[in-house]
Each structure stands twice: as C-alpha cells, then as structure tokens.
Amino acid sequence: MSWRSLRQSRNSAVRNVARVLLSRHATQPNAARNLLFSPVPEHLLRPPGNARIVARDPASGMFGVAASTRLPAVGVLVPYARAGVGAIATQARTNPLLRYDGLDLLQRGYDAEETLQILLGSDPEPEKRQVGIVDSRGGSAAHTGAKADPWRGHVTGDGYAVTGNLVAGEEVILAMAAAFEASEGEILPERLVRALEAGQAAGGDKRGKQSAAINTIKDQPYPYIDLRVDEHPDPIVELRRIYEVFKVQMLPFVEALPTRRKPKGDFGEEIRGSLIPNGGLSQADGKAPEEDMPPPQDLQTTPRGS
Secondary structure, rough: OOHHHHHHHHHHHHHHHHHHHHHHHOOOOOOHHHHHHHHOOOOOOOOOOOOEEEOOOOOOOOOEEEEEEOOOOOOOOOOEEEEEEEEEEEOOOOOOOOHHHHHHHEEEEHHHHHHHHHHHHOOOOOEEEEEEEOOOOOOEEEEOOEEEOOOOEEEEEEEEEEEEEEEEHHHHHHHHHHHHHHOEOOOOOHHHHHHHHHHHHHOEEOOOEEEEEEEEOOOOOOOOOEEOOOOOOOHHHHHHHHHHHHHHHHHHHHHHHOOOOOOOOOHHHHHHHHHOOOOOOOOOOOOOHHHOOOOOOOOOOOOOOO
C-alpha cells in the first residue's frame, strides 16, 4: 500500500468511526461531528520519522540502538541488534525487513558498508529509506534517501551512525554524535541515552515528542538493556528515569543470568537478597520458612467450600 493510499485509508477509517458515534449519540453529537469534519492530525499521516543512533562498544563488544519520535512505540520497528554480529535500524518509510536481512548479511561476514549496499540494491524504494548499521569490527554505514522527509541526514563515526528525518535540523544529529563521542568510557547504554538527550535539547523531532527506546545486547542472545517509553509527553526524560531505576534494581540481576558459558548463572546471596529482601526465602533450600507456610490440608477429606 502506498503512503497516499494509507492516508486515504486512515481518513476513511476515522470518518467511519465518527459516523458510528453520530448514530449512537444523536443527542450529543458535537464530539463526533468534530471528528467527522476535522482533518486527521498531519503528524499521524506522515511516515514515521525520528532521530536515532546505532553503536558498538569496542571494550565489551556490546551493540545498541536508541531512538525517539513523535509517534508511539518507536521501539517496535526501529532498533534491532544481534550479539557478536551488529546493530541496524531503519526509519523514514520504514522497511523492517531490512533489519533482519541486514543482520543476516553481517553474520555471513559482510561489513557494514557492503551490507548497506546489498540492502539498498534489493529494496524497491531505497530513496525513501533511512538506514544505519554498525558491524562487529566497529565499521559503520548509513543511508538517507533523497525522498525521506526533511530535515534529513546522517553522520557516521568510529563505531556509530546517527540518522534523522523530520528533525529540527542538522544540529540534532550533530549534537547526538558529539554527546556520544564525549561520553567515551561510559557504558554503552549510558552513552546512547546521553545521545538522545542531546538530540532532544537541539530540537529533536520537529513535530514534537511521544516515544523513545533503547536496546542493547552484549554477548548473549537476550537483551542486556531493553527499555521503551511507548507513549509519554516527555519520553526521553521518562526513559532516563526508567534507566536509572533499572540500573539499581534490575541490572545486577541481568548480569547474573545464565549464559552459554555459565548455564547456572551467578545468583549469589547479594542478588538473592536484592530480589527477596528480609529473608523471604530460606537460604538453605529456597523454601519459605516453616512458620510462614499455611497448615497442610488433606485433599481427600477436606470438604468442598471449607
């Protein structure tokens, strides 16, 4: 479906809902009439646009993607990473297939630039896409199609790529790149959040703000930190708040999870104590203390309803 057809389809759906409301609420039709005769907000009809960064941390081998936009749930389609392989993100007229195909190409040994060229060569509308890629060697590549919505552009550096469309201007992606480079030495999730904060401070998505996400993966198939703010009036501020809580309450648990090398994980007493405070479980066998357990019942003789 073309974006023009999608626009017509969305308008038609809104009108149909309004007609139903009018028929059900004939005595108080004002709200429904407003919906029926008012245009759909322009930001809902534009293709998804955002500011986004993909990156690799050379010290840990961690990959990550962070993004923000004026539409809800940016974390659904934009970020994707695979342990030991790379990270890729698509936006503008988003084609989520590119991220799966791209990671498969990276895993087969193609570098970021080679992967990008193969993806663009197989895409029927590369002029409408934006893509950012980092590979396992720290190489980066990015593409901004000539028909992506302005302002549009990208910048690449050692181990990262920043892309943006429908942003306030070039200053947005430059601020993100500068914040990422200036935070060298911090863990990758922190650097990604700082990049988002800098991009927002420079103007962010020119339509406004609604959602933000960060996804990082270390050396296991599961995420290291995967946080989303799907709908919020100040999503990057909220993402920062959740990230700070996650670092204290969940990151030690994630660090202790089973891995390929340590299938039992590393759930020591400190981790158990943080998850189950005040001795909620017996340290010897993981069972609740005897005095806290309800008295046993004879299932054969206990009457029903007792």
